[in-house]
Amino acid sequence: MSAEHRSPFPRNGHPLSTYSEEVVRVPRAGTLYDVLELILDRGMVIDIFVRVSLVGIEILKIDARIVVASVDTYLRFAEACNRLDLENDSTSRTVPELFGGSMTKSVGKAGAKKAAHSVGDKVKQAVGVGGDGDEDEDEQEEERPRRSKPARSRSAGSERTRRHRDED
Amino acid sequence: MTASGIYVYGIVGRSHPLSANAAGVGEPPAPVRLLPADDLAVVVSAAHPGLRARRRDLMAHQGLLMTLAEAGPVLPMRFGMVAPDEATVLAGVAAHHSEHVAVLERLDSRVEMNIKITPVQDNLAALIREDPVVRRIREETRRYPSYEANVRLGEAVASGLRRRAAAAAARLPAELAGTGGTVDDMRPGPDVEGCVLNMSFLMPRREEGRFRGVAERFAADHMDRLELRVTGPLPCYSFVAPEPVPARA
Numbered sequence: 103m104s105a106e107h108r109s110p111f112p113r114n115g116h117p118l119s120t121y122s123e124e125v126v127r128v129p130r131a132g133t134l135y136d137v138l139e140l141i142l143d144r145g146m147v148i149d150i151f152v153r154v155s156l157v158g159i160e161i162l163k164i165d166a167r168i169v170v171a172s173v174d175t176y177l178r179f180a181e182a183c184n185r186l187d188l189e190n191d192s193t194s195r196t197v198p199e200l201f202g203g204s205m206t207k208s209v210g211k212a213g214a215k216k217a218a219h220s221v222g223d224k225v226k227q228a229v230g231v232g233g234d235g236d237e238d239e240d241e242q243e244e245e246r247p248r249r250s251k252p253a254r255s256r257s258a259g260s261e262r263t264r265r266h267r268d269e270d
Numbered sequence: 271m272t273a274s275g276i277y278v279y280g281i282v283g284r285s286h287p288l289s290a291n292a293a294g295v296g297e298p299p300a301p302v303r304l305l306p307a308d309d310l311a312v313v314v315s316a317a318h319p320g321l322r323a324r325r326r327d328l329m330a331h332q333g334l335l336m337t338l339a340e341a342g343p344v345l346p347m348r349f350g351m352v353a354p355d356e357a358t359v360l361a362g363v364a365a366h367h368s369e370h371v372a373v374l375e376r377l378d379s380r381v382e383m384n385i386k387i388t389p390v391q392d393n394l395a396a397l398i399r400e401d402p403v404v405r406r407i408r409e410e411t412r413r414y415p416s417y418e419a420n421v422r423l424g425e426a427v428a429s430g431l432r433r434r435a436a437a438a439a440a441r442l443p444a445e446l447a448g449t450g451g452t453v454d455d456m457r458p459g460p461d462v463e464g465c466v467l468n469m470s471f472l473m474p475r476r477e478e479g480r481f482r483g484v485a486e487r488f489a490a491d492h493m494d495r496l497e498l499r500v501t502g503p504l505p506c507y508s509f510v511a512p513e514p515v516p517a518r519a
Contacts (some may be wrong), residue, residue, distance in 0.1 A: 120330060126305075132499065134325070134328060134329055134332065136384065136386060136499055136501045137332070137384060137501055137504060137507075138328070139460045139462055139468070140382075140384060140459060140460075140470065140507040140508060141328055141331065141332055141348070141349045141458060141507065142323070142348065142349055142350075143348070143459075143460045144348065144459070144460070144470075144507035144508045144510070145346045145347050145348035145349065145505075145507040146280075146281070146345055146346065146347050146348060146510040147347070147348050147351065148278070148347075148351065148362040148363070148365075148366075149362075150353070150358060150361065150362045150365075151278060151351040151352060151353045151358070151359075151362055152275075152351075152352050152353070152354075153322075153348075153350045153351060153352065154277075154317065154321045154322055154323065154350040155322040155323070155351055156299070156322065156323045156350065157322055157323075158323060158324070159323040167405055172342060173424075173486065174422070174428075175424065175428065176420070176421045176424025176425050176428060177420055177421065177424055178423075178424065179394075179423070179424035180411065180419075180420035180421070180423040180430060181420070181429040182316040182394055183394055183398065183404075183408055183411075183424070183427055184412065184415075184420075184423075186394060186395055186398065242342070254285055
């Protein structure tokens with residue numbers, strides 16, 4: 103079974119919106135989840151103050167953080183790895199096809215990407231879906247827009263979010 | 271709902287402006303006010319019973335501090351600091367008054383920028399070519415395919431990608447430090463699973479553009495190995511220590 107068959111949303115349907123920023127790897131605008139650990143673990147503490155309950159925060163954190171180290175991920179990596187034919191002449195075609203050379207908008211890349219959700223994916227998922235168990239989050243479905251970040255590819259983000267929502 | 275304490279957002283200079291409709295944590299959002307403390311002021315609101323770390327409250331904390339930071343230096347508190355009453359707030363701040371003043375001075379016109387770097391998975395061919403361990407396990411897996419062999423191979427791939435990304439990412443701090451005055455200080459952030467680098471940088475607000483330029487160029491140079499996310503400008507969460515944290519290049 104090939105990687106693209108696993109993906110519920112083959113991305114060749116949205117090549118530009120989905121790939122433009124990934125291909126160029128422009129640093130993306132961060133989300134709340136990109137600074138969650140700073141808000142929670144940095145900043146000043148005054149020892150005679152107490153801290154509000156962080157009950158539930160672990161779920162929020164786990165949602166925001168990557169889960170690469172799963173057997174499922176390993177198996178997908180292995181599958182992708184085994185499909186590579188490095189020696190064969192067709193390498194020049196299959197490799198970029200499979201794993202998205204910088205200019206290739208390929209389904210295979212989406213598969214590999216999906217195999218190991220990037221932090222960004224999980225972040226978007228957490229932001230978009232509000233999967234932290236809070237019942238009061240619906241009104242904040244969309245991340246608060248950052249100032250002076252018009253270049254942020256929201257379409258890519260929402261596409262991913264959709265994808266995850268359907269997956270989960 | 272009755273207040274059960276005072277939520278503390280941060281410390282600012284006495285004359286720091288505060289928007290009349292500044293909203294804090296809680297639902298409905300608690301009105302925010304300044305509590306004068308000598309030549310400083312403490313940014314506070316009521317803390318309602320049952321207040322806990324919800325996404326909405328985290329964003330309120332962060333949003334308020336971002337707005338405050340635009341108008342002048344702010345000493346941001348860690349999320350969730352609550353005192354039972356005003357007297358305790360004032361006592362807590364007074365105990366380290368001169369340090370707070372020094373830190374505020376240091377943070378004046380400065381922002382924190384955070385960079386996180388994660389591995390990318392789209393260059394398996396290069397990994398196999400260049401990583402002898404992955405190549406060996408792949409050959410073994412091809413000769414003796416099994417579930418366990420595949421797990422082992424995948425694990426080797428994951429750690430190989432991570433190693434490649436980490437090796438490239440390790441060069442970023444030096445590149446940013448070498449940009450001549452763009453960065454005043456840097457400090458590693460807490461470990462974030464999946465990130466090979468999580469680093470915060472203290473810099474003059476006006477240098478944000480230059481900083482982003484360096485980060486973008488770095489990301490482009492290493493796009494086959496890593497993905498880079500820049501977040502900021504942020505309240506200077508990582509630089510509230512009274513003594514400058516030594517920069518590590």
